[in-house]
Amino acid sequence: MGYEQLSQELKNAYVNVRSLDDYRWDLFEDKIIGVHKKSELPIRIRFASGREEAEKMSENKEGFGIDVIVVPNRRTFYIDNGAFILSVNYLRSLLVDINDHIVWHGFKVIEKDGNLVQEDFYEYLGGLMVSHIKNNMISGQDYLLWQFYKCEHCGKYVDIDSVAKHMEGHGVSLTDKSEEKYEVFELNFIKGKVFNKFGKEVKESEFSSEAKAFLKDMFKDVQPIEEEDF
Numbered sequence: 001m002g003y004e005q006l007s008q009e010l011k012n013a014y015v016n017v018r019s020l021d022d023y024r025w026d027l028f029e030d031k032i033i034g035v036h037k038k039s040e041l042p043i044r045i046r047f048a049s050g051r052e053e054a055e056k057m058s059e060n061k062e063g064f065g066i067d068v069i070v071v072p073n074r075r076t077f078y079i080d081n082g083a084f085i086l087s088v089n090y091l092r093s094l095l096v097d098i099n100d101h102i103v104w105h106g107f108k109v110i111e112k113d114g115n116l117v118q119e120d121f122y123e124y125l126g127g128l129m130v131s132h133i134k135n136n137m138i139s140g141q142d143y144l145l146w147q148f149y150k151c152e153h154c155g156k157y158v159d160i161d162s163v164a165k166h167m168e169g170h171g172v173s174l175t176d177k178s179e180e181k182y183e184v185f186e187l188n189f190i191k192g193k194v195f196n197k198f199g200k201e202v203k204e205s206e207f208s209s210e211a212k213a214f215l216k217d218m219f220k221d222v223q224p225i226e227e228e229d230f
């Protein structure tokens with residue numbers, strides 16, 4: 001099958017996403033698969049004639065990954081059975097949002113064919129992404145996703161840039177570690193609070209002194225608004 005034989009709706013979708021080079025794109029007769037390069041997370045983009053058909057399709061998950069179903073309807077964007085059902089003009093921004101919510105959260109040095117190689121870990125924060133989309137929150141302005149290390153010595157969360165200093169305080173050198181896992185939290189600049197990936201607040205008392213100073217600096221311009229106004 002050549003490119004010319006692809007359906008018009010598929011080509012209309014593809015033209016919107018093909019310049020997003022965080023993904024590699026595979027085209028099939030009835031779907032587009034975008035694979036997020038760093039994390040290998042697949043995003044399946046399929047097509048339906050309308051909402052009803054899309055909702056039927058959303059019941060059949062093909063496996064690991066994110067399902068997106070494009071419908072001809074205008075101004076459509078909702079989630080059904082975990083699948084994103086949307087108009088083609090929202091496709092690109094969804095793919096950008098997904099990329100923004102796939103975050104590096106650690107590494108491990110492993111032996112491979114007689115060499116030592118670093119394996120990286122990425123996490124897709126889908127729950128936070130949905131809440132950011134619903135609340136029209138903009139990355140960098142309304143929130144940031146940030147890595148924190150849970151210290152095995154004192155149990156406190158340390159922001160990634162302070163880990164070396166914090167560990168020194170316990171008499172541990174980071175250079176001896178071949179593996180680190182981080183938890184990704186949301187720094188919410190609207191509320192001036194930190195939330196974990198499930199949207200639960202991480203209280204100030206759970207952070208190390210370095211992380212408290214880091215958060216104070218990050219939130220210095222925040223004027224929290226009342227909860228009910230949010």
Ligand SMILES: [Zn+2]
Pocket residue numbers: 151152153154155156166170208
């Ligand atoms: Zn500690």
